[in-house]
Amino acid sequence: MIRSAALGGLLIGFLLAGTLLAGLSFGGGLVNGQADPAAWTGIAGAAMVLLGWLCVTVRPRWRVPLLLCAGLGTFVAILTLCGVAADVVPGARLLWLAGGMVVAPVLAILCARSLSGAGRAVVLVLLAVLALLAGRLPDGMGRGERPAAVRPALGVVTALPLFWREGRREHAPILAALDSAFSVRAVDRIAADSLSGVDHLLIAQPRPLAPAELVALDAWVRGGGKAVILADPLLLWPTGLPPGDRRSPPSTSLLDPLLVHWGLFLAPVQPQDIQPARRFLDGGALLPVAGVSRFTRRGGPCRLGEDGLVALCGIGKGAVRLVADADLLDDRLWLADPARSTALSARAGDTPGLLVRWLADPLDAAPVAPGAPWARSMLAIALGLRAALLVGMAWVILGAVMIGRRERPGGTGKRMGKAGKEDAEGRTQSEH
Missing domain, CATH: 3.40.50 (Rossmann fold)
Structure with a gap:
């Protein structure tokens, strides 16, 4: 039981922390100073494809803890980092990330169940690549300079x-x-x-x-x-x-x-x-x-x-x-x-x-909204990362506890048939 809980927690922690750090590094946050949740879409989508494959290959009683704690936990950790580092987190870009993190594992689970062998591996790799490519699409969401119809x-x-x-x-x-x-x-x-x-x-x-x-x-x-x-x-x-x-x-x-x-x-x-x-x-x-x-x-x-x-x-x-x-x-x-x-x-x-x-309009003195969810400073990004890792640790512990309880004899993950129930009741009565 303890060994299963530790292994499950390790899997959840690897997916969560790996997605968080990879998105921050390769998504551009450390380079462009943006705390943009949509920048994690590609990395998180690829990680969710891996999560979907794991849910098919691991023990059935692990599936709910993995999906809940690795999937939802990663989303909450990313939201925490962006919320701490930036003053504003655009809702549309947050929905884009959420959509990618929901669609990717569902497709991966469906493909992994219907395919086997080399075909399954090829399709899962293609899904991961598509997820990474989809991470580039938010570049066109609501920002930037559009060509004017009349150019003075x-x-x-x-x-x-x-x-x-x-x-x-x-x-x-x-x-x-x-x-x-x-x-x-x-x-x-x-x-x-x-x-x-x-x-x-x-x-x-x-x-x-x-x-x-x-x-x-x-x-x-x-x-x-x-x-x-x-x-x-x-x-x-x-x-x-x-x-x-x-x-x-x-x-x-x-x-x-x-x-x-x-x-x-x-x-x-x-x-x-x-x-x-x-x-x-x-x-x-x-x-x-x-x-x-x-x-x-x-x-x-x-x-x-x-x-x-x-x-x-x-x-x-x-x-x-x-x-x-x-x-x-x-x-x-x-x-x-x-x-x-x-x-x-x-x-x-x-x-x-x-x-x-x-x-x-040179005399326009109206406040100008940010064109991106800018992090206030590198210190703000560091504080956001620390808060996100603490939140992620809580999800890792929760996942480990859930897996441990399901692995425990008589736990929620073990189901007894009718005969088993009657036998257990008979043993209880004989003891009395």
């Missing part, structure tokens, strides 16, 4: 390597994301003719602008233009270009004359803000930044938000949003897996969606 013209003024990549002829991933909502084009010189037909403008750490260009930009905004300006007093964007190369972007913002004209001052970066950081905005959206600064007001039409990180300015008929960081465009901050730049599970921040929203 977006001009981009920048010295950052967005339209060219060092050593590569390709655009930066952020431009591909913006291209879903706008018709993106580079603007090399700011003037009335070059801004003709441009509906929105993104200015990110530009080269030194001539006084005539600053005047033209101010006039364009006052005439009804919409702009997002990223001004960084300490650019940390890594570059392989030699010092002094004219292609290198300015290490500090050169827009002070324009900022002063609009009543703003860009403060120097504080030592504690130099390192890359995950900045959670009002509403929960995640903006990865590096060397972030803040604005202060010196009069003028602007108002500050996000503790000075942004300034919202109504200039004439136009609107401008200024952000005190330009490194946020660097895909090394917001993209966890460059090989899958369009996959939502490869995101490590809400940067593309935030930029699209800001460019559409």
